Amino acid sequence: MRTPDSPHLLTIDTGGGYLNDTQSTSSQPLVTAVVTTYNRPELVKRAIKSVLDQTYAPLEFIIVEDGTDTGIHDWLHKLGHNEVRYVCHTENQGLASARNTAIALADGDYIAFLDDDDVWKPDRIEQQMSLLESLPATEREQIGVVYCGLESRRDGAVQSILHPENDGNLAVSIREDGASTVQSACLFQRDALVDVGGYDEELPSSIDHDIWMSLAVGGYSALALDEPLVISFDDFADSMMTNTDQRIRGVELYVEKWRPTYQEWFGSVDGDQYAKRYFTQVVGRLMTTKLLTGQIGEAMQAFDAILEKAGWKQFPYIIGVCIRLSVETGIKRFLPVTIVRAISKVIK
Numbered sequence: 001m002r003t004p005d006s007p008h009l010l011t012i013d014t015g016g017g018y019l020n021d022t023q024s025t026s027s028q029p030l031v032t033a034v035v036t037t038y039n040r041p042e043l044v045k046r047a048i049k050s051v052l053d054q055t056y057a058p059l060e061f062i063i064v065e066d067g068t069d070t071g072i073h074d075w076l077h078k079l080g081h082n083e084v085r086y087v088c089h090t091e092n093q094g095l096a097s098a099r100n101t102a103i104a105l106a107d108g109d110y111i112a113f114l115d116d117d118d119v120w121k122p123d124r125i126e127q128q129m130s131l132l133e134s135l136p137a138t139e140r141e142q143i144g145v146v147y148c149g150l151e152s153r154r155d156g157a158v159q160s161i162l163h164p165e166n167d168g169n170l171a172v173s174i175r176e177d178g179a180s181t182v183q184s185a186c187l188f189q190r191d192a193l194v195d196v197g198g199y200d201e202e203l204p205s206s207i208d209h210d211i212w213m214s215l216a217v218g219g220y221s222a223l224a225l226d227e228p229l230v231i232s233f234d235d236f237a238d239s240m241m242t243n244t245d246q247r248i249r250g251v252e253l254y255v256e257k258w259r260p261t262y263q264e265w266f267g268s269v270d271g272d273q274y275a276k277r278y279f280t281q282v283v284g285r286l287m288t289t290k291l292l293t294g295q296i297g298e299a300m301q302a303f304d305a306i307l308e309k310a311g312w313k314q315f316p317y318i319i320g321v322c323i324r325l326s327v328e329t330g331i332k333r334f335l336p337v338t339i340v341r342a343i344s345k346v347i348k
Contacts, residue, residue, distance in 0.1 A: 144220025205250025
């Protein structure tokens with residue numbers, strides 16, 4: 001893990017404290033809220049406002065801008081939010097690096113990360129901390145992460161709900177149900193993140209599943225709060241901009257990193273099979289998104305990568321996964337919200 005005086009950083013403004021004046025007297029643990037952003041000034045303003053509206057206290061707020069200068073610093077000062085700690089990387093280094101920067105700077109006992117295109121409901125942190133604090137101290141120490149559900153909206157209407165799935169000992173839960181993370185929904189124990197070495201900056205993608213695996217191998221548990229306290233916005237524009245080469249390479253690196261663990265968990269043959277199927281699922285979702293946004297060449301690139309990694313023996317499985325993902329993605333993309341919600345209820 002890096003230190004707060006790392007040469008990677010250009011600190012523009014460190015702020016003066018917390019979002020409230022209760023830190024010195026409150027018996028509640030300090031939580032650090034983190035927004036990481038890259039070249040999306042209007043979206044990140046929406047995310048920042050949702051942090052400023054949080055009901056939990058005490059709350060520290062850190063913004064890490066990863067190699068761009070979009071005027072967020074000046075905008076915060078104009079609004080009078082001088083207590084927000086703003087940090088800027090001199091060059092774009094990726095999401096893992098931005099999050100590690102925040103971990104190094106954070107004073108909180110717990111850290112909550114928010115992507116710049118999502119928002120939190122006002123009681124997001126309060127509900128998670130309330131659940132965590134309801135546990136006995138000995139049990140609480142083993143909780144590496146508390147996470148909640150996510151509400152996907154399109155045109156202002158709720159389209160679908162993503163529920164947290166992993167609960168309890170992470171290694172056991174992942175072996176039984178697979179790794180299931182929810183974007184912008186995690187409240188981590190800071191010491192747990194430091195213990196596992198933070199985020200892997202060598203991975204260009206798959207860093208959420210990677211930190212999940214790191215916590216699992218480290219013996220930590222997850223605590224699921226089945227409430228949709230995060231809001232995402234169904235917009236294919238970001239998917240269209242996803243770098244296909246980088247995404248595929250990131251999944252390849254992730255799979256190879258954790259293949260020995262899969263083999264330890266499931267045995268040599270089944271561990272390899274698990275790794276191949278993970279790759280098929282993740283890159284298959286990328287493929288279907290590219291296909292439905294008209295990027296046929298990139299969709300075929302993703303399909304070729306799946307076939308090369310999994311092999312021809314897995315061809316029926318590959319086709320089945322691709323069809324299922326295409327149907328799921330197409331339904332969410334093209335059908336009216338009311339029909340999507342009805343189909344989701346039937347599937348449940």
